[in-house]
Amino acid sequence: MKFKSLHIIPTIFLLFFCLVLISSCNNESNKKMSNKEIIEQKVDSILELMTLEEKIGQMTQVRHFWDIRKNDVTSKFIGSVIHTDGPAPGNNAEEWQNRFVELQKEALATRLGIPLLFGVDAVHGQNTFEGATIFPHNIGLGATQNAKLVEKVARITAIESQATGFNWVFSPCIAIPFNEKWGRVYEAFSESTELTVELTKASVKGHQGNLSDSTTVMATAKHFIGDGSTENGVEGGITTLSAANVNERLLTPYREAVKSGIGAVMAAFNIYEGLPMHAHKKLITDTLKVGMKFDGIVVSDWKGYSRFGRHTIINAGIDMVMAVDGDLDFFQNDLKESVDAAKVSIERINDAVKRVLRQKFRLGLFQNPFPTKSLIQEIGKKAHRTVAKQAVRESLVLLKNEKNVLPIDKKTKKIVVVGEHANNAGLQSGGWTIAWQGGNENYKGATTILDGIKNVSEGTIVYDEDGTGNHFDADVAIVVVGEPPYAEFFGDIGHDSNELTLTLAKSHQKHIKTYKDKGVKVITVLISGRPLVVTNQINQSNAFVAAWLPGSEGDGIAEVLFGDYNFKGKLPHSWPKFVKDFKGNYGPNFWDNSIEPLFPFGFGLQYEE
Numbered sequence: 001m002k003f004k005s006l007h008i009i010p011t012i013f014l015l016f017f018c019l020v021l022i023s024s025c026n027n028e029s030n031k032k033m034s035n036k037e038i039i040e041q042k043v044d045s046i047l048e049l050m051t052l053e054e055k056i057g058q059m060t061q062v063r064h065f066w067d068i069r070k071n072d073v074t075s076k077f078i079g080s081v082i083h084t085d086g087p088a089p090g091n092n093a094e095e096w097q098n099r100f101v102e103l104q105k106e107a108l109a110t111r112l113g114i115p116l117l118f119g120v121d122a123v124h125g126q127n128t129f130e131g132a133t134i135f136p137h138n139i140g141l142g143a144t145q146n147a148k149l150v151e152k153v154a155r156i157t158a159i160e161s162q163a164t165g166f167n168w169v170f171s172p173c174i175a176i177p178f179n180e181k182w183g184r185v186y187e188a189f190s191e192s193t194e195l196t197v198e199l200t201k202a203s204v205k206g207h208q209g210n211l212s213d214s215t216t217v218m219a220t221a222k223h224f225i226g227d228g229s230t231e232n233g234v235e236g237g238i239t240t241l242s243a244a245n246v247n248e249r250l251l252t253p254y255r256e257a258v259k260s261g262i263g264a265v266m267a268a269f270n271i272y273e274g275l276p277m278h279a280h281k282k283l284i285t286d287t288l289k290v291g292m293k294f295d296g297i298v299v300s301d302w303k304g305y306s307r308f309g310r311h312t313i314i315n316a317g318i319d320m321v322m323a324v325d326g327d328l329d330f331f332q333n334d335l336k337e338s339v340d341a342a343k344v345s346i347e348r349i350n351d352a353v354k355r356v357l358r359q360k361f362r363l364g365l366f367q368n369p370f371p372t373k374s375l376i377q378e379i380g381k382k383a384h385r386t387v388a389k390q391a392v393r394e395s396l397v398l399l400k401n402e403k404n405v406l407p408i409d410k411k412t413k414k415i416v417v418v419g420e421h422a423n424n425a426g427l428q429s430g431g432w433t434i435a436w437q438g439g440n441e442n443y444k445g446a447t448t449i450l451d452g453i454k455n456v457s458e459g460t461i462v463y464d465e466d467g468t469g470n471h472f473d474a475d476v477a478i479v480v481v482g483e484p485p486y487a488e489f490f491g492d493i494g495h496d497s498n499e500l501t502l503t504l505a506k507s508h509q510k511h512i513k514t515y516k517d518k519g520v521k522v523i524t525v526l527i528s529g530r531p532l533v534v535t536n537q538i539n540q541s542n543a544f545v546a547a548w549l550p551g552s553e554g555d556g557i558a559e560v561l562f563g564d565y566n567f568k569g570k571l572p573h574s575w576p577k578f579v580k581d582f583k584g585n586y587g588p589n590f591w592d593n594s595i596e597p598l599f600p601f602g603f604g605l606q607y608e609e
Helices: 008-024 027-032 035-049 052-058 093-108 138-144 147-163 193-208 243-250 252-259 281-291 311-316 328-340 346-362 373-378 382-395 425-429 449-456 506-517 535-540 556-561
Strands: 060-063 080-083 117-120 220-224 264-267 297-299 397-401 414-418 460-464 476-482 521-527 543-548
Touching: 035 346, 052 060, 052 328, 052 346, 060 328, 093 117, 093 373, 117 346, 138 147, 138 193, 138 382, 138 543, 147 193, 147 373, 147 382, 193 243, 193 252, 220 252, 220 281, 243 252, 281 297, 281 311, 297 346, 311 328, 311 346, 382 543, 382 556, 414 449, 414 506, 449 460, 449 556, 476 506, 506 521, 506 535, 521 535, 521 556, 543 556
Parallel strands: 060 080, 080 117, 220 264, 264 297, 414 460, 414 476, 476 521, 521 543
Antiparallel strands: 397 543
């Protein structure tokens, strides 16, 4: 390590001496101390040496691009770096690691040498890296109802995230969606609190494992709280649920996440009880930190400081701030001024910094701050894709199978596969895939639904991408329809940025009707991030499959359609019957039996055995 000036050396030696003293001196005493107590002593020792500027630095999270320049990590004592939509750290995993090693070295060159946390939105695999294993989104995992499988998925996500240089993921989303109009329904497991609790435990265990292991990451439960229960499903809107509903339906998964040792919790964009959740001290501090005894990091969401009340969010309990898009200097200067003016107590600052340092010790970053090169070979490997394909198969929900048209006989002479979603890995994967909003192109390592059909079938396969209907002599039409990719508010139905509706696009409706009207047997596969109102299309189809957003292993769908595997998936959400049912603020309100769904929660057919 090189030092810019000699006056730094005594402090480094003092810190080193303190840590060695705590770890090895007085062995008999240390043997009686728990690992938790040892970490707390180390945290307190560092905290005593820190200036206010260094403390605020630890509370700061920035992107590795645009937000910072060379040496900003060192001069501004940055505590965490994130990768989001924007310039990639490099062209391959080694270059990604090298970029983060470079930034880590800057952090280690500071007076106290405190390592960085590196975070990423790995919400269905390490989905920001092309070539990684991309799993079904959480709604699909909810359909599997398979906690052991969810744990495996999270474990692989942790490995592939570490392989690209990250030690922190912003996952799992443990929201309870109340309205299909919300653009993030697919990020959550289910409308069922009970199922969400079980899969939350599995996800936290898979991601974190033994936190000090170099193949695990710190997980984040998000978004606290009420993100999926805003009026009309508006991202960042108003939540008007009663306190009893919030307590019983929404907080329960967080209690389980905290019991499971979740390392971080991210605040939500929504408003509750007239307050932005970022500034809701009663829920963040009193309920989460005190009531649930959560001792990890509460992190803001995007530009949380400038958007939701500046220093009031710190007083509410936010420990680390995403100081992005020009917020870095503003946040650090404004918070320092707030402390100097006694608007924020030094005790609150100290508590926030202790939480950050505590997790860095738990992750073993002071001993092993750098990613492991040998993990790069794990990215997208066959064993990982095998688990992903299992998740695809088990996520498929069979809603209709008239006269047992499924499974398809592999010897069927001619099959026409219809629709752009059938041969497009980007469309089948949805948002948060390579780019923030996803994409409409194939990406490295992925297989499509059409690929799988061609691999399994022994007959002639023709592809009718735009549904022009030129193959009416086919024995079977597999019509693959669905939503375009979207993420966050861009996926809200009714948002002026899109033309999304609760129904299929008219062109996709026509795909089904065209082949049905010509007497061809129609098997419809729906690719969507939420249940859609497709009652007419189900009636027009001989078989209908809800396939959600399967990710990179699209070929797994064919293995079930042709009978190599049976259907296992069960609906993680009640399925709506009519658009007119979406009258109230919270959609059809299936949970209180006010409206009858087309299919209830947990519905799913299987092949007869």
